[in-house]
Amino acid sequence: MSDFSEELIRPTTEDEQGEKCVSSGTGMCFPWLQKHIETIATGGKQEKDFAQTTSACLSFIQEALLKHQWQKAAEYMHSYLQILEDSDSNKRQVAPEIIWRLGSEILYYHPNSSVETFNTFADRMKNIGVMNYLKISLQHALYLLHHGMLEDANRNLSQAETWRYGEKSSSQEVLINLIQAYKGLLQYYTWSKKKMELSQLDKEDYAFNAESQTLLNHSWKTSVNLCALIQTPGVWDPFVKSYVEMLEFYGDRDGAREVLTNYAYDEKFPSNPNAHVYLYSFLKREKAPREKLLRVLKILYQIVPSHKLMLEFHRLLRKSEKEEHRKLALEVLFGILDFAGCTKNITAWKYLAKYLRQTLMGNHLAWVQEQWNSRKNWWPGFHFSYFWARNDWKDDNALACEKALVAGMLLGKSSRYFRYISKQDHQVLKKKIKQMKKSVKKYSIVNPGL
Numbered sequence: 001m002s003d004f005s006e007e008l009i010r011p012t013t014e015d016e017q018g019e020k021c022v023s024s025g026t027g028m029c030f031p032w033l034q035k036h037i038e039t040i041a042t043g044g045k046q047e048k049d050f051a052q053t054t055s056a057c058l059s060f061i062q063e064a065l066l067k068h069q070w071q072k073a074a075e076y077m078h079s080y081l082q083i084l085e086d087s088d089s090n091k092r093q094v095a096p097e098i099i100w101r102l103g104s105e106i107l108y109y110h111p112n113s114s115v116e117t118f119n120t121f122a123d124r125m126k127n128i129g130v131m132n133y134l135k136i137s138l139q140h141a142l143y144l145l146h147h148g149m150l151e152d153a154n155r156n157l158s159q160a161e162t163w164r165y166g167e168k169s170s171s172q173e174v175l176i177n178l179i180q181a182y183k184g185l186l187q188y189y190t191w192s193k194k195k196m197e198l199s200q201l202d203k204e205d206y207a208f209n210a211e212s213q214t215l216l217n218h219s220w221k222t223s224v225n226l227c228a229l230i231q232t233p234g235v236w237d238p239f240v241k242s243y244v245e246m247l248e249f250y251g252d253r254d255g256a257r258e259v260l261t262n263y264a265y266d267e268k269f270p271s272n273p274n275a276h277v278y279l280y281s282f283l284k285r286e287k288a289p290r291e292k293l294l295r296v297l298k299i300l301y302q303i304v305p306s307h308k309l310m311l312e313f314h315r316l317l318r319k320s321e322k323e324e325h326r327k328l329a330l331e332v333l334f335g336i337l338d339f340a341g342c343t344k345n346i347t348a349w350k351y352l353a354k355y356l357r358q359t360l361m362g363n364h365l366a367w368v369q370e371q372w373n374s375r376k377n378w379w380p381g382f383h384f385s386y387f388w389a390r391n392d393w394k395d396d397n398a399l400a401c402e403k404a405l406v407a408g409m410l411l412g413k414s415s416r417y418f419r420y421i422s423k424q425d426h427q428v429l430k431k432k433i434k435q436m437k438k439s440v441k442k443y444s445i446v447n448p449g450l
Contacts, residue, residue, distance in 0.1 A: 051091070054083045061102055070110040077103055084128070096129025100136055108143070115147055130165050134175035137163070141182060150186060157183040181229035181239055188226065188242040195249065230259065233268040241278060248282075256282060264296070276300040277309065290316055294325070305335040306342050314351060318358075327367050330359055334371045343383065344395075349402035356409050360443045368445055372410055383407070384417035393421060401432055408440030 057080045064073035080102075083095045103121055107113045122140040126133050137160035144153035160179050165172075226243040230236045240263050247256040260282050264275040280296045297313040304310075310332055317329035333352045336342050359367055372379075384407040392400040404421035411418065422437055 050082075051086065051088065054080060054086065058083075058098075065102070065105060068109070070106055073102075073106045074110055077106060096125060097132050097135075100125045100129065100132060104139065104143075115144075115149070118143060133163055133165065134160055134172060134179065138175065138179055138182065141179075145186075150189070154183060154186050157186070177229050177232060181226060181236070184226040184229070185239060185242060188246065191246065192242075230263065233266075233270070235270060235272055236263075237272070237274050237278075240275075244278070244282065248285075253286065257286075264299075271303060273300060273304045273307065276303070277307075280309065290320070294320070301332060301335070305332075306339040310336050311347055311351065314355075318355065327364070330355060330367055331371060334375065337383070338375075344399065346396065346399045346402060349399060349406060353402050353405045353409075356406065357439060357443055360409070360445070365445060368410075372445065376410075380411060380415070384411065384415055386416045386420060389417040389420035393424060397426060397429055401429060401436060405436045405439060408436065409444050410446075412444045412446035413440060 057076055061073050061076040061080060064070075064076060077099075081099065083099070084092060086092050086095070103125070104118070107118045107121060119140075122136055122143075126136050126140075129136070137156060141153040141156045141160075144150075144156060157179050161176065161183065226239050230240050230243060240259065244256045244259055247253070247259065260275070260279040263269060263272075264279045269275070276296050276299050280293060280300070283292055283296065294313075294316055297309060297316070300307055301310060301313055314329050314332045314336075317325045317332065320326060320329075333348060333355060336345070336348050337352065342348055356368060383403065389400065389404075392403060400421050404415075404418045407415040408418040408422075413419070418440065422433060424433065426433070
């Protein structure tokens with residue numbers, strides 16, 4: 001079992017060979033632990049118990065991992081493997097999972113590690129920790145995928161798919177579903193690759209390339225693994241996307257719509273913004289009515305008000321003939337700019353500046369005041385301070401002008417942000433700044449003459 005780590009640990013030096021050994025109750029020797037074990041004492045006596053030694057070794061491994069000292073962790077792990085011989089049956093039972101988690105982490109990052117070393121370690125751990133066989137198999141397959149070894153990963157998953165130990169438990173069933181799903185994802189990759197190859201052929205070649213079409217259809221039929229998994233409550237984003245793409249390719253748009261609708265609206269599934277993004281994208285491809293698109297985006301807005309699709313949501317709302325939609329269009333823009341990650345979004349500021357003018361021209365001052373009243377105590381410092389005026393002007397003149405127009409309409413000509421930008425002498429933006437001043441004078445909500 002220790003062969004895998006012997007490839008990683010450094011050769012013992014003469015100094016280390018001369019060190020005094022720390023012995024365990026089983027007669028095993030840990031020369032490199034001497035300097036550490038000397039610090040572990042009870043009543044002034046050195047602790048020589050096997051369990052205490054392995055416990056100390058585990059602490060050293062954890063510390064080495066935290067410090068990314070992979071070589072040192074490998075040396076400690078080489079000795080920690082003796083935990084498998086512990087007389088305590090409970091410790092022996094949990095040891096394989098601990099060894100796998102720590103050992104796989106070390107082997108993933110160790111500079112001397114290789115795929116062959118990892119494979120050897122994983123295969124041995126599967127045989128030692130049968131209760132962890134499925135977990136290890138899945139993680140092993142993901143490791144192989146990371147290294148581009150798709151066939152090996154698929155073979156690994158196929159072996160795990162048929163593995164059974166004792167009566168089938170609920171935990172085993174969940175893991176088997178995951179294994180089948182990742183196998184389906186690999187099949188989707190093969191299908192997608194073949195589809196791309198076919199799409200690059202001439203129409204005549206495409207129609208008569210029966211062999212490629214057969215391979216494509218075979219990959220599609222074996223993708224039932226994905227279908228089974230996504231019916232189980234959970235977050236299955238990549239699997240849903242893959243399966244829906246295949247359904248659409250084969251013309252089953254009703255099936256694709258059903259999958260996405262269930263994924264977004266079934267209460268058994270956890271709240272998931274991506275589910276609504278996928279459904280919206282599908283409906284958009286179908287050229288669904290605006291009302292359907294708005295319903296999906298409204299739910300997404302309630303979950304993630306700063307999502308990039310909210311600008312699209314705003315555009316759809318402002319085109320609506322319903323007054324409640326046009327009012328919501330204003331709220332959506334303010335909602336986007338409430339978030340720090342959106343403060344530099346020039347499109348959002350452009351939309352807000354333009355829509356504020358339209359709203360005020362349409363005699364909907366109350367809409368603006370409703371949004372502004374809940375923000376007037378913190379937006380000035382958050383967006384419109386003198387500090388931000390200088391920084392925005394320095395970084396992006398166009399952004400600064402849009403923000404200054406909004407600041408002027410909401411705070412009036414006394415706004416620090418507006419005053420700083422309006423005083424800038426910029427030859428290219430001179431006309432824009434002049435128009436900005438006129439708009440503020442005419443449409444500012446603090447202007448008594450409005």
